[in-house]
Amino acid sequence: MNGIHAGQRRLFLKLAGGxxxxxxxxxYLPFGAHAAAGASVKPAAPxxxxxxxxxxxxxxxxxxxxxxxxxxTVTGLATLVAEELDADWAQMRYEYAPADAKTFGNxxxxxxxxxxxxxxxxxxxxxxxxxxxxRAMLVAAAAQQWGVPVDSVTVSQGRITHAASGRxxxxxxxxxxxxxxxxxxxxxxxxxxxxxxxxxxxxxRLDNVAKTSGKEVFGLDxxxxxxRYAVLARPPxxxxxxxSFDASAARKVPRVLDVVATPYGVAVLASNTWxxxxxxxxxxxxxxxxxxxRRSSPAMAExxxxxxxxxxxxxxxxxxxxxxxxxxxxxIDADYEFPYLAHVALEPLNATIEFTATGATLHTGCQFQTIxxxxxxxxxxxxxxxxxxxxxxxxxxxxxxxxxxxDYVRHAAAVAKAAGGKLPVQLVWTRxxxxxxxxxxxxxxxxxxxxxxxxxxxxxxxxxIVGHSIGEGTALERYLIKDSVDFTSVEGAxxxxxxxxxxxCQLHSPTKTVPVLWWRSVGHxxxxxxxxxxxxxxxxxxxxxxxxYRLARLSTQPRLAAVLKLAADKSGWGGALxxxxxxxxxxxxxxxxxxxxxxxxxxxxxxxxxxERIVCAVDCGLAVNPNVIAAxxxxxxxxxxxxxxxxxxxxxxxxVEQNNFDAYPMLRLAQMPHVEVHIVPSTEPPSGIxxxxxxxxxxxxxNALFSATGQRVRKLPFAAGGFSA
Amino acid sequence: xxxxxxxxxxxxxxxxxxEMPLLWVLRDQLDMxxxxxxxxxxxxxxxxxxxxxMPTRSCVMPASSVQGAAVTTIEGLTGREADAVRRAWRxxxxxxxxxxxxGQIVAATALLRTNKKPNDTDIDGALDANLCRCGTYQRVRxxxxxxxxxxxxxxxx
Numbered sequence: 001m002n003g004i005h006a007g008q009r010r011l012f013l014k015l016a017g018g019x020x021x022x023x024x025x026x027x028y029l030p031f032g033a034h035a036a037a038g039a040s041v042k043p044a045a046p047x048x049x050x051x052x053x054x055x056x057x058x059x060x061x062x063x064x065x066x067x068x069x070x071x072x073t074v075t076g077l078a079t080l081v082a083e084e085l086d087a088d089w090a091q092m093r094y095e096y097a098p099a100d101a102k103t104f105g106n107x108x109x110x111x112x113x114x115x116x117x118x119x120x121x122x123x124x125x126x127x128x129x130x131x132x133x134x135r136a137m138l139v140a141a142a143a144q145q146w147g148v149p150v151d152s153v154t155v156s157q158g159r160i161t162h163a164a165s166g167r168x169x170x171x172x173x174x175x176x177x178x179x180x181x182x183x184x185x186x187x188x189x190x191x192x193x194x195x196x197x198x199x200x201x202x203x204x205r206l207d208n209v210a211k212t213s214g215k216e217v218f219g220l221d222x223x224x225x226x227x228r229y230a231v232l233a234r235p236p237x238x239x240x241x242x243x244s245f246d247a248s249a250a251r252k253v254p255r256v257l258d259v260v261a262t263p264y265g266v267a268v269l270a271s272n273t274w275x276x277x278x279x280x281x282x283x284x285x286x287x288x289x290x291x292x293x294r295r296s297s298p299a300m301a302e303x304x305x306x307x308x309x310x311x312x313x314x315x316x317x318x319x320x321x322x323x324x325x326x327x328x329x330x331x332i333d334a335d336y337e338f339p340y341l342a343h344v345a346l347e348p349l350n351a352t353i354e355f356t357a358t359g360a361t362l363h364t365g366c367q368f369q370t371i372x373x374x375x376x377x378x379x380x381x382x383x384x385x386x387x388x389x390x391x392x393x394x395x396x397x398x399x400x401x402x403x404x405x406x407d408y409v410r411h412a413a414a415v416a417k418a419a420g421g422k423l424p425v426q427l428v429w430t431r432x433x434x435x436x437x438x439x440x441x442x443x444x445x446x447x448x449x450x451x452x453x454x455x456x457x458x459x460x461x462x463x464x465i466v467g468h469s470i471g472e473g474t475a476l477e478r479y480l481i482k483d484s485v486d487f488t489s490v491e492g493a494x495x496x497x498x499x500x501x502x503x504x505c506q507l508h509s510p511t512k513t514v515p516v517l518w519w520r521s522v523g524h525x526x527x528x529x530x531x532x533x534x535x536x537x538x539x540x541x542x543x544x545x546x547x548x549y550r551l552a553r554l555s556t557q558p559r560l561a562a563v564l565k566l567a568a569d570k571s572g573w574g575g576a577l578x579x580x581x582x583x584x585x586x587x588x589x590x591x592x593x594x595x596x597x598x599x600x601x602x603x604x605x606x607x608x609x610x611x612e613r614i615v616c617a618v619d620c621g622l623a624v625n626p627n628v629i630a631a632x633x634x635x636x637x638x639x640x641x642x643x644x645x646x647x648x649x650x651x652x653x654x655x656v657e658q659n660n661f662d663a664y665p666m667l668r669l670a671q672m673p674h675v676e677v678h679i680v681p682s683t684e685p686p687s688g689i690x691x692x693x694x695x696x697x698x699x700x701x702x703n704a705l706f707s708a709t710g711q712r713v714r715k716l717p718f719a720a721g722g723f724s725a
Numbered sequence: 726x727x728x729x730x731x732x733x734x735x736x737x738x739x740x741x742x743x744e745m746p747l748l749w750v751l752r753d754q755l756d757m758x759x760x761x762x763x764x765x766x767x768x769x770x771x772x773x774x775x776x777x778x779m780p781t782r783s784c785v786m787p788a789s790s791v792q793g794a795a796v797t798t799i800e801g802l803t804g805r806e807a808d809a810v811r812r813a814w815r816x817x818x819x820x821x822x823x824x825x826x827x828g829q830i831v832a833a834t835a836l837l838r839t840n841k842k843p844n845d846t847d848i849d850g851a852l853d854a855n856l857c858r859c860g861t862y863q864r865v866r867x868x869x870x871x872x873x874x875x876x877x878x879x880x881x882x
Contacts (some may be wrong), residue, residue: 070822070859211823212830213801214759218823221758229753254742272753273762276747346763346824346858380808395761395824396858431764584829626872627818631864635821638860661768672862688820 008037034272039080045185046133047126050103052081053095054134058158058172060087062127065097065104065112066119067208067367070635071690072628075120075205079624083197084190085138087171088158094206099369099389113368115402115518116591120624120686125189129379129431132187136176141177142169152699163603170680188330190620192683197551201627207393219365219392220428222352227424228257229273230415231280231433236513237292238438242266242285248367249282256404259283260418272460273428293513294654299367304445304466305512308335309563312464312506315485317500325460328451332537336448337715338467338526339648341441341519342434347395349429349437351412355422359386362409362452364395375406380421381414398639399518403439404474407515435664436656439519440649442468446493446530451502456542458535458553459502463493465527469509484509488518492527492590492695497560498553514651520639521694528695528700529716532586536703537712546703547573547585559619560589561597562680566617571598580604581612584703586696592687594619594680597637597700599673603708607723611641611673611701619680620689630677632689637675640665640697645718645725671725728792732757733801743789747781748772750788751798759799763856770855773828774798780835780851793852796850805876806837813871821859829855833869840878842873 053061062078074094082092097104101112107122123464135155142160143150146167151228161168197203210216211349235241245266255275260267268279325331330686352363359382366372369389377384394401401408408601411428419425429437444467451460470488471480485507494505519525539549549566554561562588568574579581580602587596600613616633623629646665650657658664702713706725730737732755732852741750747764751757751774751781760783763771767782774783775797810833820826829852835852836843843851848869857865 070820072821186749204815205818205820207823208818208820211820211826212811214802216823217758220762221752223756223758272745272749274749274753275742277765344762344858346769346822346856348762382741394822395821398858431766440874631818631821631861634863635857635860638857638862660766661764662766666856666858667860667862668853668856669862669865670853672860674867675863 013444017523018533046129046183046187048130048134048137048183051130052085052134054171054175056172056175057720058091058170059093060085060091060171061093061095063097064094064107066114066123067096067391067394069367069394069401071632072205072604072625073114076120076413076628077123077417077603078206079197080123080127081131081193082203085135086157086196088157089197089203089628091158091171092206096391099373099387101370104369106549106639113402114371115399116522116688116691118688121592121688122369124685125719128189129187132189133184136184136187137178137181138171138174140181141174145174147241156686172456189355198624199622199626203625205323205628207634216393218347218395219352219393220347220350220362222363222392224354224424224504226353226365226425227352228269228271228419229276230267230269230419230425230427231273231276232262232265232267232411232415232427233280233283233285234433235287235292236436236616237289240287240289240292243288244286246284250279253279260415262411262414262418264411264414266464267397267418267427269415269419269425276428277430289654292654293651296652297650299356300443300651301445304443305335307466307508307510308447310508312466312508313484315465315490315507316496316505317503318414318496318500321460321462321502321504324502325449325451325462329454330452330541332450332534332541334448334534336446336530336715338444338529339716340443341643341647342649342658343396343398343400343519344434344664344666345394345396345398345400348434349400349420350410350427351409352410352424352426354424355416356388359388359411361388361390363390363392364409365401366391367394367397367405368403371404372409375410376413379410391640398520399522402440403517405474405515407439431661432659435649435658435660438515439517440514441525442470442516444526446526448534450534450538452538454544458498458500458538458542460502461496461504463505463530464508465490465493465505466508466510468512469624470516470518472509472512490527491523493523493531497531497557497589498550499556506536521590521691524588524691524695525643528588528590529698532588532696532699533702533712536584536586536699536706545574550587554621556600557589559594560587563587563594563617563619566678566680567596567598567615570617570676571615573598580708582704582706582708584700584705586699586703588695589692590695591691592621593689593692595692595696599697599700599704601701601704601708603618603705609645609705609718609723609725611671614673614675614697614700615678616675616693617678617680618689618693619682619683620692621682621686623679623682624686626679629679629689633677633693634675636690637697638667638672638695640694640699641671642702644698644716645723648717648720662663664673669712727791728788730788730791730796731794732744732796733798742790744787747774747783747786747791747796747818748848751783757798757800761824761827763824770823770828770832771825773831773855775802775831775835778835778838780832790821791827797831799831802831804878806872807834809872809879810834810837812875812882813868816862817868817871819861819864821861825855829857829865833865833872837871837872837876841876843869
């Protein structure tokens with residue numbers, strides 16, 4: 001990173017190092033006292049110097065504090081700056097911010113990192129203000145240089161112009177003069193009608209060229225002089241500890257350079273990844289399984305069922321379920337079972353540790369910068385400020401890289417330290433490491449009873465959830481767990497979306513025996529499946545149209561009702577379907593977004609499902625990049641269908657049964673339905689999009705399957721119930 | 726053992742293990758990281774390269790077995806079809822995380838070199854084993870059609 005400079009309240013355009021010859025709008029606060037953690041208070045005044053750098057060659061670099069795991073974040077963030085700066089899209093660039101929670105903290109999460117689809121909501125005002133302030137400074141610089149009034153200077157598509165004199169300049173030549181000017185403390189932002197980039201299809205992804213040429217550098221692509229490639233032999237069962245190991249055969253494997261023990265397992269280091277993997281296969285390790293999880297999946301599920309039979313911790317209540325439910329005219333009682341899920345980002349997890357004169361550098365596709373910085377510092381015995389974080393593009397995450405425990409960066413640091421603490425080490429996870437290495441979406445069991453009156457109206461909803469807590473025992477426990485309820489376990493269910501007058505939601509969080517973590521859309525991924533298939537079932541029991549039945553209960557939720565109506569309308573809801581086809585709908589609100597899906601599928605006599613068409617309506621506030629939003633919806637369909645149809649992590653005697661994509665499949669090209677995306681025009685501030693597009697895909701498809709076959713699938717994945725795709 | 730590989734038209738002589746898959750020779754010995762590791766078992770297609778023009782899973786292809794063959798990676802993928810594929814990919818903003826995209830682009834280019842106007846079934850046949858966790862499939866399909874259209878327009882002009 002260039003331009004590290006003592007923290008001043010006012011920062012200036014500075015030379016970023018003579019050899020580069022580039023002007024910077026902005027210097028970074030030093031890594032230091034603020035870096036470790038701590039709340040980030042959203043500053044009211046614009047911070048152009050923090051977020052924008054303008055080079056002599058006219059390029060405008062936006063400093064991105066939120067990581068892009070494929071969801072188009074850097075493109076979206078740059079769009080905000082370019083809009084207010086009146087830049088030309090072709091001059092926009094991006095760069096990731098260093099770890100510094102004080103400067104780059106996520107105002108919605110309290111640490112530097114991104115998750116819960118917060119990047120756009122966090123940066124919407126912040127980056128537009130920065131862009132507007134930088135524009136004002138450039139205009140003032142031009143006015144000063146040309147000796148003309150400020151209000152006679154205009155900016156359009158990266159050109160600063162004084163029409164009367166015919167003078168004109170790019171941003172670059174004026175950047176240094178602008179540097180000497182004060183940062184305006186107040187700026188006037190554009191009205192939506194003035195937008196030239198926001199809300200248009202104009203901005204193409206900033207990472208398009210690098211990612212189609214093979215030139216993008218992801219974490220796993222880091223290459224450093226003398227770097228060793230390492231793989232780690234972790235305990236095959238969670239909770240096991242190493243008794244002893246014999247590395248003699250491993251050391252004889254050609255190109256293996258070292259074998260070291262760490263608190264997390266035995267690492268083999270080699271001059272290339274493949275030789276390290278061969279060396280690991282030759283290790284002989286004796287594990288002590290005394291404290292390990294040794295059960296198989298059926299026994300784990302049985303524990304959940306037993307818990308579900310008992311009252312849990314209250315997570316939401318209204319009216320008197322205990323009195324009304326037994327008296328209901330009709331009842332639906334159902335158990336819903338969800339498996340452990342792995343994230344399987346296609347870039348296998350990895351982190352590279354490089355030792356420097358003052359500490360170390362972590363190179364990785366980093367999602368939780370300050371947490372990972374702290375984790376590495378702890379492993380290496382350094383202060384957090386001695387660990388520089390170089391954030392690189394990540395080949396997917398889906399929640400896996402945002403780990404409060406910082407597991408994969410810790411492992412890399414521990415291996416690098418055990419190997420001598422001098423040479424750079426890249427720790428690589430193979431696909432089987434990824435599938436067996438934990439931090440899954442927890443297994444969940446939902447036990448729900450719904451009561452309907454004689455007219456078919458829902459009068460009682462009793463919802464009991466069993467699943468492991470993400471927050472328990474982590475640094476984020478205080479944030480995630482309130483009154484013994486981890487909100488990520490009950491979100492999407494505890495809100496009583498359909499306003500049932502007698503409602504109860506309870507939670508059991510059995511102690512974790514395998515590590516769990518958020519998985520794209522977190523609790524909503526399972527809770528919406530339950531709520532949206534059960535409301536559908538209630539509608540059928542009541543003899544009502546599932547859409548109308550929902551809408552009748554959503555009078556106070558206009559945005560949710562609107563996406564349901566829009567999706568239904570665009571899908572031809574209510575129209576005839578060919579034989580063997582079914583249509584289903586689902587709507588849900590999560591992470592500030594409102595999404596509805598209508599699914600159409602066909603199923604043959606052998607239970608082979610083909611999801612033919614998905615219509616999605618989405619309201620995520622003002623659509624900054626409609627093209628990026630559509631891509632998230634399309635991709636979200638594939639992500640959600642993969643879990644719905646195929647995916648489960650299961651255990652046999654405590655050992656994960658899935659090693660690779662043959663046993664843990666994902667949707668393939670030929671199985672991809674046609675996806676249509678409809679975005680609700682909105683002037684509300686933007687919310688997220690990556691997560692909200694997930695929860696309703698599964699229940700819409702499940703409801704379509706019911707409409708085609710009369711079968712309700714309550715255990716996922718569908719493959720477990722004899723369906724194929 | 727010493728092997729001589731022809732990668733992107735350039736001869737590379739290096740000392741390696743005979744069984745070491747081409748993927749790791751490319752990535753870790755030649756530092757050509759455009760070709761990606763995803764599964765190590767020919768199950769995902771992220772490591773796809775061309776060997777004598779044929780899409781090949783480099784993660785299971787021993788380096789010694791491709792001696793003398795022409796290996797083309799994403800970094801060296803050029804020509805009319807590759808240009809059309811890249812243009813279509815960028816116009817349609819296909820990429821998301823990007824990890825699978827080298828493999829997708831190599832496979833799509835190979836398809837268009839032998840089939841100027843692939844239909845959906847042809848595209849399924851050529852690209853169905855290239856997994857994408859972000860789910861870019863709809864745009865991959867659109868982009869292959871778009872690339873074919875670019876090539877057709879170029880051929881006419």
